[in-house]
Each structure stands twice: as structure tokens, then as C-alpha cells.
Amino acid sequence: MxxxxxxxxxxxxxxxxxxxxxxxxxxxxxxxxxxxxxxxxxxxxxxxxxxxxxxxxxxxxxxxxxxxxxxxxxxxxxxxxxxxxxxxxxxxSPERHPDLRLDETPGAELTVTSGALAGAVSSDTEQIDGVVRARVRSVGTKAEPALRISLWLAEGADVRRVWEDLETHVLTRARESLGVTTLPTAIRLELDTAGPTRVR
Known part of the structure; x- marks a missing residue:
């Protein structure tokens, strides 16, 4: 649930x-x-x-x-x-973007801010071939983090390839870094089209 x-x-x-x-x-x-x-x-x-x-x-x-x-x-x-x-x-009220506490041991606390997590995932995502720009938001709760990713793809990009690279590289790395087995992610894809050409 x-x-x-x-x-x-x-x-x-x-x-x-x-x-x-x-x-x-x-x-x-x-x-x-x-x-x-x-x-x-x-x-x-x-x-x-x-x-x-x-x-x-x-x-x-x-x-x-x-x-x-x-x-x-x-x-x-x-x-x-x-x-x-x-x-x-x-x-x-604005939507909350909670920080993630990876270690709560007294004297050795380790917290990943929502901005750092979003920035890291966004940077990894923009390295995928065909991705022009990426916007990532950390949502959910401290105990159950989730991601919301918006991708802008170049014209002619292979959507299937982008999807596979996102799952096998970016999201897998994020789960391993956070030490979680599941990381619910909502992905929104937008295709960049060529700008309008002026008729002479």
C-alpha cells in the first residue's frame, strides 16, 4: 500500500x-x-x-x-x-521536497538534500544520448523517496534507447546510492522540434 x-x-x-x-x-x-x-x-x-x-x-x-x-x-x-x-x-502550500537521511547514527549523520539528489540524477540523465535537457524533483517522504523526471528529447531521438539507458544506468545508480530496492519514478517525455523556418 x-x-x-x-x-x-x-x-x-x-x-x-x-x-x-x-x-x-x-x-x-x-x-x-x-x-x-x-x-x-x-x-x-x-x-x-x-x-x-x-x-x-x-x-x-x-x-x-x-x-x-x-x-x-x-x-x-x-x-x-x-x-x-x-x-x-x-x-x-508548496509541495515538499524532503531531504533523505541515509545514516542517523549519532556523530555520523549522513543526509542527502533533495537538491543534491535532483542535481545528481539530472546530471546523469543529461549524459544520455538524445536527451537535450532534464528536470528532476525529489518527492515522497524521507522514509519512501520518489523521483519526478521531465525529459526533453532531441528530434529523432530513439525513445526506447533513452528509456533503457535511464533505467539501467541512471535509476539503478540512484537506487544503489540511496541503498533502496525500489525508487518510484514518474517520467514525462517531451520532444524538441525544429524551430519554424521562415519562407522567403
Whole structure:
């Protein structure tokens, strides 16, 4: 299960929480609209359909229990404020690129920064024949690292050869250097095309 989660992190940042919350809000809005439509069409009785939106019974209950209504409104408002702030911070926070601790022995700690790892893999990748440029990002967690690699290939490059060299040389070397058996990697390939020619 953890390997699958790490692989998804390599492919891209997860927005599952934001999507789930948005879907829940949408479902509540749809249900509220459907309920209003059913009542307004008179399917629950014409008397109920002709009553005002602010039901006099509900308004009377709120007037009789003003203190409890105010407390409930304040609690709901605070909860919505906290939820909104959490949603905003989570959506705007940058993606984490954790450093990797290869040795945590006191006095002999060994840490590889995310920038160093990305730079080393990027340098090795750019040595592959047919690769014009490479951009590497270290993602995942300290315990389960992953890579996200974007490759720009020269026109006419052998994609199969590039893929094999990337696996047999670059990624194998990275796994051996980090001392891990698996290193989930998401790879994006882009083909550089010749620039537009001017017609004379």
C-alpha cells in the first residue's frame, strides 16, 4: 500500500482532500436545490409550497431560544472559518521536497538534500544520448523517496534507447546510492522540434 501511495506522489501532487470537500459541498447544494424544487412545485402539498422560505414556526422557535441559536451560529461560524483557513493553507502550500537521511547514527549523520539528489540524477540523465535537457524533483517522504523526471528529447531521438539507458544506468545508480530496492519514478517525455523556418 505504501509503495502505491509513493508512486502516486511521484506522478503529481494529490488534491484528493480538496476534491472530496468540493464534491461534498456540491452534493449538499444539489440536495438543497432538489428539496427546494420539490417543495416549490407543491409535491409535498400546496399549503407547504405557499409558505414563506423562512418558516414562521422556525422563526418563532429561534425567537424563543435566542441564546441557543446564537451559540449554535457562533460555533458553526468558527468551524467554517477554521475549515476555510485549513483548506486555503493546504491548497497554497508548496509541495515538499524532503531531504533523505541515509545514516542517523549519532556523530555520523549522513543526509542527502533533495537538491543534491535532483542535481545528481539530472546530471546523469543529461549524459544520455538524445536527451537535450532534464528536470528532476525529489518527492515522497524521507522514509519512501520518489523521483519526478521531465525529459526533453532531441528530434529523432530513439525513445526506447533513452528509456533503457535511464533505467539501467541512471535509476539503478540512484537506487544503489540511496541503498533502496525500489525508487518510484514518474517520467514525462517531451520532444524538441525544429524551430519554424521562415519562407522567403
Amino acid at each position: 505504501s509503495n502505491a501511495v509513493t508512486a502516486r506522489r511521484a506522478q503529481g501532487r494529490s488534491y484528493g482532500a480538496e476534491r472530496t470537500l468540493t464534491c461534498l459541498i456540491g452534493v449538499v447544494a444539489i440536495l438543497a436545490g432538489a428539496a427546494a424544487l420539490v417543495v416549490g412545485m407543491g409535491w409535498l402539498g400546496r399549503f407547504r409550497a405557499q409558505r414563506p422560505v423562512l418558516d414562521p414556526l422556525a422563526v418563532g422557535w429561534l425567537h424563543d431560544h435566542a441564546l441557543y441559536a446564537r451559540i449554535g451560529a457562533v460555533v458553526i461560524g468558527v468551524l467554517l472559518l477554521v475549515l476555510g483557513l485549513w483548506w486555503l493553507v493546504r491548497s497554497l
